[in-house]
Amino acid sequence: MEILVCVKRVPTVGGAITLTADRRAIDTKMSGFTISPHEECAVEEAVRLVERFGGSVTVVSLGPGEAQEQLRSCLALGASAAVLLETAAGAETGPIATAAALSAVAASGSFDLVLLGNEASDTGDYQVGIRLAHLLGWPVATGIKAIAMADDGASLTAARTYRGATETFTLPVPCVLTVKEGINLPRYPSLPGRLRAKRAPVTRVDGPQPAAGEIRMTSLRLPEAPKKQATVLGHGADAVPALLAVLTEIGVL
Amino acid sequence: MAVYCLVELDDAGVADVSLRALTFARGLADGLASPAGGRLAAVLFGGPPEADLAPYGVTDIIVMSGIDGYAPQAWARALASLLDPAVPDVPLSGVPLSGVPLSGVPLSGVPLSGVPVRGVTGASVTGAGGAVAVVAAATDRGNEVLAHLGAITGAPMAANCVTVSPAADGAWALVRQRWAGLLLEEALLDGSVALLTVATDAVSAETQDSSASVSAETPAAFASASAAPVMHRVSASVREADLVVRAVETESGTGGASLATARVVVGGGRGVGSAAGFAPLEELAALLGGVVGVSRVVTSEGWRPHSMQVGQTGTKITPDLYLACGISGAIQHIAGCSGAKHLIAINKDPSAPMMTRADYAVIGDLHEIVPALVEALRDRAGP
Secondary structure (H helix, E strand, O other), X not given: OEEEEEEOOEEXXXXXXXXXXXOOOEOOOOOOEEOOHHHHHHHHHXXXXXXXXXXXXXXXXXXXXXXXXXXXXXXXXXXXXXXXXXXXXXXXXXXXXXXXXXXXXXXXXXXXXXXEEOOOOOOOOOXXXXXXHHXXXXXXXXXXXXXXXXXXXXXEEEEEEEOOEXXXXXXXXXXXXXXXOOOOOOOOOOHHHHHHHHHOOEEEEEXXXXXXXXXXXXXXXXXXXXXXXXXXXXXXXXXXXXXXXXXXXXXXX | OEEEEEOOEEOOEEOHHHHHHHHHHHHHHHOOOOOOOOEEEEEEEOOOOOOOOHHHOOOEEEEEEOOOOOOHHHHHHHHXXXXXXOOOEOOOOOOXXXXXXXXXXXXXXXXXXXXXXXXXXXXXXXXXOOEEEEEEXXXXXXXXXXXXXXXXXXXXXXXXXXXXXXXXXXXXXXXXXXXXXXXXXXXXXXXXXXXXXXXXXOOOOOOHHHHHHHOOOOOHHHHHOOOOOEEEEEEOXXXXXXXXXXXXXXXXXXXXXXXXXXXXXEEEOHHHOOOHHHHHHHHHHHHOOOEEEEOHHHHHOOOOOHHHEEOOOOEOOOOOEEEEEOOOOOHHHHHHHOXXXXXXXXXXXXXXXXXXXXXXXXXXXXXXXXXXXXXXXXXXXXX
């Protein structure tokens, strides 16, 4: 089966987030870039499906030229082709334009399945996969944590957790799924994989221009720092009476 | 002018997250430029709410029928039909419910208290051009349905909003969460209809009376606030393709409180040390009537399943108490638990971010403190 996986270059966020002076981006001078955990799982899931059923995995990313770094990481994990929809450095492309650009790539191949992360970890728009599916006229399910192909390959079941219960969707192929971390445990790239990824070509295509009719970010800010100092109730098991008093005070007991 | 709010039902009736979304939507409706503020219509699929929504400023309740179970695209299509200006207006005086218990309301288009139900299918609350916004809680379903609605209507959608207010030229100025709330985005949203999901951990549910008592800015337009909502029954018209993707529950929940809605969550992180190390935490959670949540390292070590993960890529929790044991507090984890009302941390390292962030901290080894706490709670419960 032919699978397209959509990934996004996002800053690696570790300790504290700092913003650039114009407050329009995260300051990445001291950090690197990665893709969202959900997307790492999407790549892994695609590679596993292809290992089992044959076919190939193509990865696509919309972003600056540097995003080919993330595409090469995906190639190292087992994807065999990569497409970069290149946008200007520092430009943010909204979810409507992103979905439109991705749909052109999806429609240009004969894909059975398009996988995305449930949401990008930076903007968290929760909609690119669904808009993409509507543009393709394909069914879509989101938040998926298990995928099982039907024996005839004509459909699949996709399951997710909803309020502690498992709900399952049956979708005809081709379809779009957005997946969540937990669907699998992504592998580490192998050495041959990394060597192959270095040499593999990345197809570069001009990405969309910023469009009207989208949400327009004016600035970013950090949430107000949480109040006061923590009250230390004590050390070790000696703190248990104080803990009980607090639990009573806040109404838990 | 009206604001529509998708209301989700759970075992307890109207989901708490939907009450938060209604509170947000009411604020939006109150800001509308009409004499008594805009109308706020709660939209439900499946059945009428058992809870009284009038205190939340709901003026209209729209019960959608004709879709079996949860089919996200079909729900969105039904919402889209409410926004369609081609749909005839429904007189708002159509079905007053005053004095009629909600559970006893016959909804199938029969005369109610002598008043014929008019326009019972394809009804819109306000008629042409009336809808200014559709709001939902930023749950898996809320985000999904509104994204479908955005795709169907072509309108932009903003997820995880914290505040919204009218801006110049018919746009909306909003603040929304990025990075699961670690960062806030100020943005402008165009579009004739704003599609907004509400960050579930950033807005609290408030009835109008309670908000009036704490805020002097409350508009005087609440005079008619407690009038019973007008009930509309709408038979959803959807397309065959909208029903292709439909949820079937294949495994029911554990019956216990779920992580997202639990009142008490006992968290365990790297400091727990092993899968077996969770036994005392589970006992503690049971004694406190709560559930166990874990940090990302715990699920990547395979000590506990990913469904128990609290954080940006797991579950966002909003308990009364989060008791974090042996969790250092990576910011992706903080993003998932910052909606907790009270935060207590137990950790060997007093400088761990979770310890400095907590309301209360106990310094020491959780393997000593948690069993001691369990024992004390057992003693307290008596023999």
